[in-house]
Amino acid sequence: MSERFTKGMARNIYYGGGAFFMLLFIGLTVDTVTALPKRENRDKLTAEVAQGKALWEKNNCIGCHTLLGEGAYFAPELGNVYTRRGMGDEQAFKAFFNAWMKAMPSGAEGRRQMPQFNLSEQELDHLADFLIWTSRINTNNWPPNVEG
Amino acid sequence: MKYASQNIAKPYFVFALLLFVGQIVFGLVLGTQYVVGDFLFPEIPFNVARMVHTNLLIVWLLFGFMGATYYLIPEECQCELYSPRLARILFWLFAAAGTLTIIGYLAVPYARLADLTGNELLPTMGREFLEQPTITKLGIVVVVLGFIFNVGMTVLRGRKTVVNMVLLTGLVGLAVFFLFAFYNPSSLTLDKYFWWWVVHLWVEGVWELILGAILAFIMIRTTGVDREVVEKWLYLIIAMALISGILGTGHHFFFIGAPEYWLWIGSIFSAVEPLPFFMMMVFAFSMLKRRRREHPNKAAMTWAVGTTIMAFLGAGVWGFLHTLAPVNYYTHGTQLTAAHGHLAFFGAYVMIVLSIISYSMPILAGRQANSTAAQKLEIGSCWVMCIAMLTITVLLTVAGAMQVSLQRLPESGDALSFMATQDKIAMVYWARLVAGAAFGVGVMMYLASFVVASLTHRQAPQLTVAI
Ligand code: HEM
Ligand code: HEM
Ligand SMILES: [Fe+2]
Numbered sequence: 140m141s142e143r144f145t146k147g148m149a150r151n152i153y154y155g156g157g158a159f160f161m162l163l164f165i166g167l168t169v170d171t172v173t174a175l176p177k178r179e180n181r182d183k184l185t186a187e188v189a190q191g192k193a194l195w196e197k198n199n200c201i202g203c204h205t206l207l208g209e210g211a212y213f214a215p216e217l218g219n220v221y222t223r224r225g226m227g228d229e230q231a232f233k234a235f236f237n238a239w240m241k242a243m244p245s246g247a248e249g250r251r252q253m254p255q256f257n258l259s260e261q262e263l264d265h266l267a268d269f270l271i272w273t274s275r276i277n278t279n280n281w282p283p284n285v286e287g
Numbered sequence: 288m289k290y291a292s293q294n295i296a297k298p299y300f301v302f303a304l305l306l307f308v309g310q311i312v313f314g315l316v317l318g319t320q321y322v323v324g325d326f327l328f329p330e331i332p333f334n335v336a337r338m339v340h341t342n343l344l345i346v347w348l349l350f351g352f353m354g355a356t357y358y359l360i361p362e363e364c365q366c367e368l369y370s371p372r373l374a375r376i377l378f379w380l381f382a383a384a385g386t387l388t389i390i391g392y393l394a395v396p397y398a399r400l401a402d403l404t405g406n407e408l409l410p411t412m413g414r415e416f417l418e419q420p421t422i423t424k425l426g427i428v429v430v431v432l433g434f435i436f437n438v439g440m441t442v443l444r445g446r447k448t449v450v451n452m453v454l455l456t457g458l459v460g461l462a463v464f465f466l467f468a469f470y471n472p473s474s475l476t477l478d479k480y481f482w483w484w485v486v487h488l489w490v491e492g493v494w495e496l497i498l499g500a501i502l503a504f505i506m507i508r509t510t511g512v513d514r515e516v517v518e519k520w521l522y523l524i525i526a527m528a529l530i531s532g533i534l535g536t537g538h539h540f541f542f543i544g545a546p547e548y549w550l551w552i553g554s555i556f557s558a559v560e561p562l563p564f565f566m567m568m569v570f571a572f573s574m575l576k577r578r579r580r581e582h583p584n585k586a587a588m589t590w591a592v593g594t595t596i597m598a599f600l601g602a603g604v605w606g607f608l609h610t611l612a613p614v615n616y617y618t619h620g621t622q623l624t625a626a627h628g629h630l631a632f633f634g635a636y637v638m639i640v641l642s643i644i645s646y647s648m649p650i651l652a653g654r655q656a657n658s659t660a661a662q663k664l665e666i667g668s669c670w671v672m673c674i675a676m677l678t679i680t681v682l683l684t685v686a687g688a689m690q691v692s693l694q695r696l697p698e699s700g701d702a703l704s705f706m707a708t709q710d711k712i713a714m715v716y717w718a719r720l721v722a723g724a725a726f727g728v729g730v731m732m733y734l735a736s737f738v739v740a741s742l743t744h745r746q747a748p749q750l751t752v753a754i
Binding site: 144145146149150152153156157160161163164167168170171172174175178179181184188189192193195196197198199200201202203205206207208209210211212213214215216244246247248249250251252254256273276277278279281282283284285286287 | 320321323324325328329332333334335337338396397398401406407410412413414415418449471473474475476477478479480515518519522523525526529530533534536539540541542543544545546547548549550552616617619620621622624625694695696697698699700702703704705706709
């Protein structure tokens with residue numbers, strides 16, 4: 140590297156650049172946090188939905204599934220499972236979801252298995268509410284199609 | 288070895304390698320479950336094996352970073368570690384917490400573990416990579432704070448160099464961003480947004496400082512190039528890492544509910560992220576060319592130079608592949624992500640830890656380097672691991688491309704379902720499993736090189752004053 144470019148200059152770029160972009164990032168974060176309530180319909184984030192999220196975490200669903208494209212890649216995307224399986228009808232989706240959760244594991248030989256979580260009717264209802272709420276988040280049009 | 292307290296690095300390295308073996312065993316379990324879906328079901332469901340695989344990875348890398356720090360800090364500061372006793376206590380604390388957590392994952396259903404550890408008091412569990420019970424997370428905070436205190440006190444007392452200051456900054460950053468693991472709002476988007484403050488700002492932020500500092504240390508020691516030159520490079524590399532990487536976090540905010548401007552900011556800044564990795568590679572080769580001595584530890588040099596190449600491929604090339612929003616729209620959460628995750632983690636962080644182990648373990652045993660026979664085997668293991676990991680990466684890239692073309696690109700109605708697509712990819716997953724087994728062979732060769740080293744220690748160059 141050129142001798143004219145000194146260590147001191149490199150150090151200043153590091154401190155100056157690092158601090159500047161961290162501050163900018165924090166500023167953008169404030170803006171994002173302000174914009175989120177509308178994009179995710181915070182007013183519809185009921186106690187049931189929050190309970191559903193807690194159950195989602197407590198049972199580690201993310202260890203096999205993706206949710207909005209993040210998680211594990213072993214099992215179907217669930218951010219839009221309401222659209223895929225409920226087709227816009229909350230009651231139909233809840234019926235499907237309830238039956239699905241009770242039918243697991245499929246036991247089909249050699250097929251990927253999902254465990255039985257032994258959740259109560261109420262817990263299943265909350266989980267379904269959480270998935271329905273999630274499917275309505277404004278995700279800039281992701282996923283590209285209904286298969287997730 | 289110049290300072291007695293450097294010895295504390297040894298248990299950290301040994302334990303790290305033990306966990307590494309465990310990580311790979313569970314990787315092979317996962318690889319098998321991908322093709323034989325009910326393998327080990329219901330005893331070890333996929334999510335459990337995955338948690339064990341990824342958490343072991345993170346924890347052993349942390350052990351590696353700590354060992355590396357304990358080894359290089361006294362030499363850089365030119366004084367003994369502030370408290371070797373604290374370092375020993377924290378080792379046992381961390382090892383116990385880590386082991387108990389893994390046993391917890393395997394022994395009881397996850398929901399039961401959450402109940403047993405009082406997760407409802409401060410719910411932090413059940414998010415990718417942050418699956419540890421809250422109490423384990425608190426334990427990690429205690430261990431890391433104690434560790435930083437110990438290292439900080441040493442640096443305060445001793446010589447301050449660019450290498451130890453950058454390392455310390457990286458470690459403090461690691462601790463600070465980990466605190467976001469305790470923030471878990473019921474808003475999914477907020478949760479995801481700040482989850483990335485741990486994950487992305489670690490691997491594409493502060494961990495790069497740690498990586499850069501360890502690499503610079505090894506380069507100074509093995510090539511004898513003037514410290515001034517190395518330090519200038521180090522500053523430039525980490526400057527680029529932060530300038531691109533902080534706003535580059537935006538490449539994870541495309542489709543989780545965050546505003547649209549992240550599509551632009553995330554794409555533009557993360558497109559620059561390969562630059563620091565490229566610079567690391569140029570740096571390593573340029574130091575090698577300008578070297579003032581022939582260090583007898585060829586194995587360590589191989590690992591160190593290999594780190595920069597593989598990190599550039601994994602993070603730089605495979606990262607760039609899917610980082611632009613219009614591409615990521617189709618590849619988000621596919622096997623391509625897994626391809627990149629594997630090569631980047633392996634190339635950057637696994638390899639830098641193996642580099643410093645390779646450099647320091649012979650010295651800690653009173654040798655300048657291992658015997659030629661041991662080094663040959665070790666270099667061989669490096670090649671086997673690298674080629675196996677590249678093969679895994681290419682295969683997962685093929686899998687990802689098939690997923691995109693069968694499941695993502697067609698319109699609803701024509702697109703195959705997730706499960707039907709996975710069936711079509713089965714042969715590729717079988718091949719990945721074979722490559723994974725080859726990686727396991729590489730790990731075995733690596734461990735065997737330690738046995739050969741100790742059996743042939745008489746043929747090894749002994750430590751003189753200069754190291
Ligand atoms: C040092 C070597 C390895 C490293 C650094 C590593 C790292 C990782 C990481 C970071 C993840 C999470 C991926 C993500 O979220 O995108 C992961 C998952 C996984 N790894 Fe590894 N791994 C290694 C070796 C292996 C081996 C040898 C295999 C077996 C063939 C394997 C199989 C898997 C599988 C199947 C997953 C789950 C992917 C999914 O979510 O569907 N890994 N590994
Ligand atoms: C050593 C540095 C890096 C490591 C260890 C790393 C590791 C990872 C891992 C494990 C994931 C998966 C996270 C998840 O489970 O959701 C990921 C995702 C991602 N990485 Fe990296 N990465 C690194 C550098 C980079 C760089 C430099 C770029 C861009 C040039 C990049 C671009 C991405 C993108 C776009 C995703 C999201 C993939 C998706 O949408 O599914 N990464 N990275
Ligand atoms: Fe990232």
